[in-house]
Every structure is written in structure tokens, then in C-alpha cells.
Amino acid sequence: MALDPLRPSPLVEQATESLREQITQGNWPVGTKLPGETSLAKSLGVGRSTVREALRSLAGAGLVQPRQGSGVFVMATEPRESWSVRLRRAAVADVYEVRMLLEVEAARLAAERRTDDDLIGLDAALAHRAQSAGGGTAAFVDADIVLHEAVVAAAHNPVLVGLFTEFVPRLRQGLIDLVELLDLRAEDPGHGQDVHARLVEAIAGGDADRAARTLRGELTRTLDRLRALQP
Known part of the structure; x- marks a missing residue:
């Protein structure tokens, strides 16, 4: 799934929103393993640390779950709350x-x-x-x-x-x-x-x-x- 490079501004917030949209729009269905941090960072035009923070935010909202040694998986298409x-x-x-x-x-x-x-x-x-x-x-x-x-x-x-x-x-x-x-x-x-x-x-x-x-x-x-x- 192609992702648009981000504009300079609060990059973590932009990365979080971009990834969230992919999930909520169904481009990454529940159970899907997300691309790796390196791949996501390249697609978004940001560093791996920015992607890592964005994924942490999505995990806090219940949208994804990191699994040790396996990667990050989509758990829901809507956050636990708005x-x-x-x-x-x-x-x-x-x-x-x-x-x-x-x-x-x-x-x-x-x-x-x-x-x-x-x-x-x-x-x-x-x-x-x-x-x-x-x-x-x-x-x-x-x-x-x-x-x-x-x-x-x-x-x-x-x-x-x-x-x-x-x-x-x-x-x-x-x-x-x-x-x-x-x-x-x-x-x-x-x-x-x-x-x-x-x-x-x-x-x-x-x-x-x-x-x-x-x-x-x-x-x-x-x-x-x-x-x-x-x-």
C-alpha cells in the first residue's frame, strides 16, 4: 500500500494519522501484519523513531498490537474511543x-x-x-x-x-x-x-x-x- 510522504510539521502526529487512516479505511484489515519499521519509514519519508512512536500511539488506541519477534498486527479498525x-x-x-x-x-x-x-x-x-x-x-x-x-x-x-x-x-x-x-x-x-x-x-x-x-x-x-x- 503506497503512502504519501509527510510534510515537515509534527511528524509523529502526521505519521500516526497516516497509518491510522490506512487501518480505518480497511486497507490493512484486522489480522494484517504491518510492513516493517524500515519500510514504513521509507514510505512516509521519516525516521524509524518517528514510525516507532506512531505505532506506540496506535497500540495505545487499541488499533495495533506488537508481537515480540513477529511484528505489529492490526487488532481493530476503530479506536477504543474517538x-x-x-x-x-x-x-x-x-x-x-x-x-x-x-x-x-x-x-x-x-x-x-x-x-x-x-x-x-x-x-x-x-x-x-x-x-x-x-x-x-x-x-x-x-x-x-x-x-x-x-x-x-x-x-x-x-x-x-x-x-x-x-x-x-x-x-x-x-x-x-x-x-x-x-x-x-x-x-x-x-x-x-x-x-x-x-x-x-x-x-x-x-x-x-x-x-x-x-x-x-x-x-x-x-x-x-x-x-x-x-x-
Whole structure:
């Protein structure tokens, strides 16, 4: 099967897509042994290491399986899940790793530095989040972000506030995708309201360790659920 040489750009991604198309279009049926790395590299105009990475990606999607001493064989013509879902989940996981870095420390600082006005804002944001539970996903996510913005603001660190403000657009899309990927609101429309109430309570009580621990625990549980979906 002839393969078109690839254009210079992310070569591993291009090689993966080119090989995937050959499989999903039925040019290499299930059970077929793929050409060797050297042959594929020559056809695609890339190095063997690029082909090796592409095959590893296809194996992760369940499309091929390497067999020691025998070669690489086609196992399915469709990935275990759509590529778009895989990419969305990876993007959400990245967002949550950044949240761990920014927001956990913000919660700790908020408990140490919050003012009376901050506490009024936190209580109002918490109540608004609860009220938004009956609405659509986007409205609920927006209310959730308002609460987390209030936590970050209570840390009284302008650099941290600036970083979080820049991060919010990515966070918003990540949270919307998260709700859909994990169906978080199916049984609990106000997902995590009790945890957020404990977070606000810890900040109000000046308990920095508890505030950080509460938020870290919630973020970690969600991140673990995302990672558990990895094929």
C-alpha cells in the first residue's frame, strides 16, 4: 500500500494519522501484519523513531498490537474511543494539573489573609453556585469559577490573581468538557457543593492547612477519575 510522504510539521502526529487512516479505511484489515519499521519509514519519508512512536500511539488506541519477534498486527479498525474524546480528556487533565499548582496554594493563602469583605464575597459566591445547580452546564461552570476566583482574590497576591485571570478561559472550557466526559451532574446537579462549603468554612476559620487539604483532595479525586479512563 503506497503512502504519501509527510510534510515537515509534527511528524509523529502526521505519521500516526497516516497509518491510522490506512487501518480505518480497511486497507490493512484486522489480522494484517504491518510492513516493517524500515519500510514504513521509507514510505512516509521519516525516521524509524518517528514510525516507532506512531505505532506506540496506535497500540495505545487499541488499533495495533506488537508481537515480540513477529511484528505489529492490526487488532481493530476503530479506536477504543474517538480521538477527539482522547484529546479532550488529556486537555482536561492538563488543566487540572495547573489547578493543583495555582489554586491549592491560593486556598492556603486565602485562609491566612482573607478580610471580612472577602468572606462576604465567598459566601455570596458559594450561594450563587448552589443556586446555579438547577441550570445548564455552562451557567453552573461559570458560577463555580466565580467562587474559585473569590478564593484566589482572597489570597491578596496580584501576581497569582493575574495568572488565574489568564487561566480562566482554559479552565472554563476544561470544566465544561469535564462535566460531559465524566457526567458529573447526572446524580448530583450541584456536584461538589459540600466540598466547596467546607473550603469556604476553612478559609473563614483561618485554617490554612485544612483549606489547602480540602481543595487538593477534591482536585485529586477528579484527576484520578480522569486518569482511570485512560485506555
